[in-house]
Amino acid sequence: MFSKEERPNYFETILKLFIILVVSVLVFVSPFLLYANYAATGLIMYFVALILLSPSVAFTYKNLIYFKKNEVKNALTSSKTYVGTLAILNCFVFFTIGFDTLLPTFWLGVFYFLTHLSVYFFFKGKLSLALTIFSEVLISLFLLINYYTVEKxxxxxxxxxxxxxxxxxxxxxxxxxxxxxxxxxxxxxxxxxxxxxxxxxxxxxxxxxxxxxxxxxxxxxx
Structure with a gap:
């Protein structure tokens, strides 16, 4: 995984980008946030965390920062990336809007599972992108429309x-x-x-x- 000799697949590229983003926030953004909330104590917390996580930080910027030509572009524009992103967003909708909707939680989970079977078949190359996206967003779209149209x-x-x-x-x-x-x-x-x-x-x-x-x-x- 993450070998320079072999081009990573889209999932590995997205994972690399996510790790780099998290580490970069830790290194470059967190000190300002900690100082704003805890003053000098926050800076001490930052340096302690940085020392403890320094091996991970060094590995990230030494090994994961490497990308081949068009690797990021290809990963971000991949249909598989769109499908995976929608699946993650649907999980968020389920645990927020879905949990606040008065539909039996068990059956709501069953409906989500059934509509997301399309993702499995899509990754197996047995289902089109359009049908997969339609199936993915079906329940979440229903929940969002219903939730945001409450008046009284x-x-x-x-x-x-x-x-x-x-x-x-x-x-x-x-x-x-x-x-x-x-x-x-x-x-x-x-x-x-x-x-x-x-x-x-x-x-x-x-x-x-x-x-x-x-x-x-x-x-x-x-």
Whole structure:
């Protein structure tokens, strides 16, 4: 992989570009961000991280910076790159817009899996680019149109308890039991400090309800 004697395939080129971008941000951008947020302490953090990651930085600029003629252009204009990029964007839509849409999370995952089987057949050379892209964007386009056409919302309030092992809340009367996406709060460790949740819910133009916002009410002091 990454041999100078053999031209890398498009995936290797994109991966090289991604690694170079990440390392370059670490080396040239992060010190300004750390200084802006933590002043002198941020610069100390930067130099410590740079020392620890210096082997990776050296490898990146010594070995990965090499590109053959038109290698980057060919990789970025490859139909496979477009298909792969769409697959990544669809994952983002699934875990954001999809999780906020009141469609059963299990079946939403099944639909995504079925529509993305086209990617497998495309890479095997058995399906056209047009059909692959149509299949890929079908569910995500539906979710995006429905989500961004909500005009009116209502507030729904529920008590809940939380399962700390999976950061999932369970609403009273098992409300929205099938909608895992609106009940999981992996990045909100403070959710256990509350016992009521307020959902702001509206219906999109395609007739599916979505959660546009939520907030918690603190537990009453004893």
């Amino acid at each position: 919302t209502t507030i729904e309030k529920y008590r809940y308890y939380i399962n700390r092992s999976n950061s999932t809340i369970y609403l009273e009367n098992n409300q929205y039991e099938a909608f895992f996406g609106i009940r999981v709060f992996w990045i909100n460790p403070e959710v256990s400090n509350f016992n009521k949740i307020y959902y702001e819910i509206g219906e999109g133009v395609l007739g599916v309800k979505v959660v546009k916002a939520y907030n918690f009410k603190p537990k009453k002091a004893k």
